[in-house]
Amino acid sequence: MKALCNARVFDGDRMLDRHTVFVDCGRVVSVVPEPSGVDPIADAVDLNGLIIAPGFIDTQVNGGADVLFNDEPSSEGIARIVAAHRRHGTTGLLPTLISDDRAVMERALNAVAEARRAAMPGLLGIHLEGPYLNPKRKGIHREEKIRTPEPDAVTLLSRLGDEATTLVTVAPERVREGFIAELSERGVIVAAGHTAGTYADIRRAQSEGLRGFTHLFNAMTPMTSREPGVVGAALAGENTWCGLIVDGHHVHPATARVAVSAKMRGRIMLVTDAVHAAGSTHRELEFLGQTIYRANGRVTSATGTLAGSDLTMDRAVRNVVDLLALPLEEALRMASLYPAAFLGIDAEYGRIRPGYRADFVALDDDLRVVGTWIDGVADSDAPAAPPARIGVGSGPG
Structure with missing residues (x-):
């Protein structure tokens, strides 16, 4: 005791x-x-x-402390990422693999399975952010890695089964009808991201079980007066969650405040989208064949494209209080209870x-x-x- x-x-x-x-x-x-x-x-x-x-839960962690999951899709790489973010209050996370080759995806899935069997503290599962995305909204993802789903993609993405939580980000307009439903039926959580889809595309995906939206406002069609777009569908959906990067760069604080006000309470959760710059002492790092630059809380490519972040969950919580003027209690829920609910584990986590x-x-x-x-x-x-x-x-x- x-x-x-x-x-x-x-x-x-x-x-x-x-x-x-x-x-x-x-x-x-x-x-x-x-x-x-x-x-x-x-x-x-x-x-x-x-x-x-309650310990923080981050569903989108590409890396930390000089380790990028795409570069080190191994149980050792996961352990270093988990340790880096634990220092900032994250007690549960999904290491996130961005669009990559089939072999790298398989190594990442195998690494998570191995680490889960070893009961690695802090590891909840995996987030595969791609490669089934829309090149028109690729962001920092390499276009040559983006593709449409292979015939056995459902089998690949659901291979962890009950062994670990699997979250997959897709562009709904780029996958066949029934693809999201098949994944959902197998227990895979599906989110929309890096998508040029319409409001109608997202509504169809929601009817198949789409559960979330990856980094709201970023790499998705905006809401306009005549076409609500992905953002409009995300904010209007009652049975979906939105990941929000509150670093003051990915989303303007005023925009973030509007989103929190518009979305049903409990359905906006904090994510970091952290790359290996988080917890690093370096200003320049190699990122999938290019150099990225870290300065003043921003991580960008040479052309200025945001390349994830160096955000940590404790800083995100402080930003919610300081930049969004929300109560501390709500900031803490956004970092723990709401992501736990998104993952379907709120009967054990978040309180x-x-x-x-x-x-x-x-x-x-x-x-x-x-x-x-x-x-x-x-x-x-x-x-x-x-x-x-x-x-x-x-x-x-």
Whole structure:
């Protein structure tokens, strides 16, 4: 039994002052007010008034600390990415592979299966962002890697089954009728992204089970007065979730505020879209055959195209409070409960309640991460990740 004492506990619904969280066997046992007395058999940790909240969940993580998943689609690469983002409060993530060759996709799927069998803390599954996208909205994706689905694409994308969560981003107008429905029936979560589709295209995809939208506003058709486009379909859909990159660059804060107001509450979640620049000290890094540049919170190609981000979830939470002027409680839900609901795991993740997994982040008054727990194990007690491979750099960030 472990007792996390003297904390401000955000349980997923409300902030509870001076409470203790009891944990046993990786699960929350109870949340009780202070002073309650700590069971003498419990291992007590005094948090001295820190905020303890459900650990952050990021569904779009391309890399971190100089490791890009496309370059290192291995369990070792995943471990380094997970460790890099755990330092910023993320206790559950989907390593994200952007459009690449079939062989790389298979290696990535095999790596996630291997890591899940080894019960790697913090790994929830995989996000395959492509390659079944629209070249007209390719963003930083390499056009030569983008293609229409192969005859056995459904089998490939669903190969992990119940072993891990699989999220796939497609351009609905580029896949055959029934493709999204077949994936959904096999338990694969399908999102729309890098799409030039129309409102009607998205509505058809929603009828087949489309569940989300990848980095809302970016690489998709905008909403206009006569054609709602993908953005309009995303904001109007009642049974879908939208990933939002709140770094002040991908989406203007005013636009983000409008989106949060327009979309049904609980259906906008924070994502980082982080590449290996996140947690790196380098200003220049190699990215799939080209150099990308990191400066002032932006990561771009030589032509100025956004190349993911160096955002972390703790910074995204602070930005929601500072840039969007939303309450802290809602920012924390956007980082934990709402992505858990999107992934269909909100019966175990996203709250601090009896029976839920003991995945927590501790924050100080400035919303800086002080520590994390996954299944009740503190980061200080977790095994170290393998050392990162350093990329091309030009000085500290």
